[in-house]
Structures are given as structure tokens and as C-alpha cells.
Amino acid sequence: MLLPPFYGESMREGSAIKKASIGAIVVLLTLCFTAHAPCQEQEIGIVDMTKVIDLSKQGKKAMEEMAAKLKGAKNDLEKRESEIVNLKGEIEKNAMILSAEALAQKERQYQDKLIDYQRKLEEYQNQLSVKNDEINRRMLSLVNEVVNEIGSEKSLFILEKTASGVLYITDDMDLTEEVIERLNKK
The missing domain is CATH 3.30.910.20 (Skp domain)
Structure with a gap:
């Protein structure tokens, strides 16, 4: 089956989105598990x-x-x-x-x-x-x-x-x- 020329580009874009999503999740998890400085009550x-x-x-x-x-x-x-x-x-x-x-x-x-x-x-x-x-x-x-x-x-x-x-x-x-x-x- 022949795919139109733009199909491959779209697949690559989807892969980039997946990589960005995984990167964002890693950053969020890192932030969640790091110690936060206690907030001063105002x-x-x-x-x-x-x-x-x-x-x-x-x-x-x-x-x-x-x-x-x-x-x-x-x-x-x-x-x-x-x-x-x-x-x-x-x-x-x-x-x-x-x-x-x-x-x-x-x-x-x-x-x-x-x-x-x-x-x-x-x-x-x-x-x-x-x-x-x-x-x-x-x-x-x-x-x-x-x-x-x-x-x-x-x-x-x-x-x-x-x-x-x-x-x-x-x-x-x-x-x-x-x-x-x-x-x-x-």
C-alpha cells in the first residue's frame, strides 16, 4: 500500500509530541519529589x-x-x-x-x-x-x-x-x- 508523502512527516511529528510529553512528565515528577523550602506564614x-x-x-x-x-x-x-x-x-x-x-x-x-x-x-x-x-x-x-x-x-x-x-x-x-x-x- 502506498502512502501519501506527507504521512511519514505526520508520524515523525507524533513521535516528537510523545517525546515532549514524556519529558514534561519527567520534569513534573522531579519537581514533585524534590524538597520544598517551608513557606513563611504571612x-x-x-x-x-x-x-x-x-x-x-x-x-x-x-x-x-x-x-x-x-x-x-x-x-x-x-x-x-x-x-x-x-x-x-x-x-x-x-x-x-x-x-x-x-x-x-x-x-x-x-x-x-x-x-x-x-x-x-x-x-x-x-x-x-x-x-x-x-x-x-x-x-x-x-x-x-x-x-x-x-x-x-x-x-x-x-x-x-x-x-x-x-x-x-x-x-x-x-x-x-x-x-x-x-x-x-x-
């Missing part, structure tokens, strides 16, 4: 970042900064919105008595104010986003500094409570209060 600490930001002096100050910025933007937007609503009401009320030219002018004025309002809203959203990022970076830097100090002093592996998916911790694992105390001293 203690774990947990920090609740939300609580740290809510209860620390720096966190409260950062939230006040953000609230002030938000309040200013909200007041300005409410004023602009009120002007737009009043102008729209004026247009609807006087539509029958205004000349076509005067009505068109009021409509343009209304559209301009509406566009200005939308631009200002977007501008405030961008400013608030930048401010929020700045505050988060600053807070994260401060908290990381304190967490690194505690972790180094106590030789702990420290996790963030919500990000790590921790479902249960003991009181001695929770370092949140200690982080807040140290942060308040800075």
Missing part, C-alpha cells in the same frame, strides 16, 4: 478605604472641597436653568402678540441660552471629574503612606476590604481605625 491586615475617607480629617476635608465645588456649579446651573425656563415661558405667553422678527429674536436668544447652559454643564462635569481624580490621588497617596508604614512595622500583607472581595474579617485583622488615627496625626 499575616493579613484589612483596611476599609471608604471608612478611612469618610472618617479621617483629610478625607472629610477632601469631601468638603468637593461639596463646595459642586455647590457652586449647582447654583450657577440652577440660575441659568431658571433664565431658560422664564424665557421659554415668555415666548409661549407672547407668541401671538410679538412680531415675527421679535419672536425669531426671542427664539434665537432661547437657543443661545440653552446651548450656553449645555456647554457650562459639560464644563462643570469635566472640572468636577478632574477635581475628584485629584482628590482621590491625593488621598490614596496619604493612605498608602500610612498603610505601608503599618505593613512594614507589623510585617503584614494588607488588603483593601471591598476591592479584595473579603467577606469576613476578625477585629484584629481590621486596621482601618489605626490607619485613620495615624492619618489624622499627619
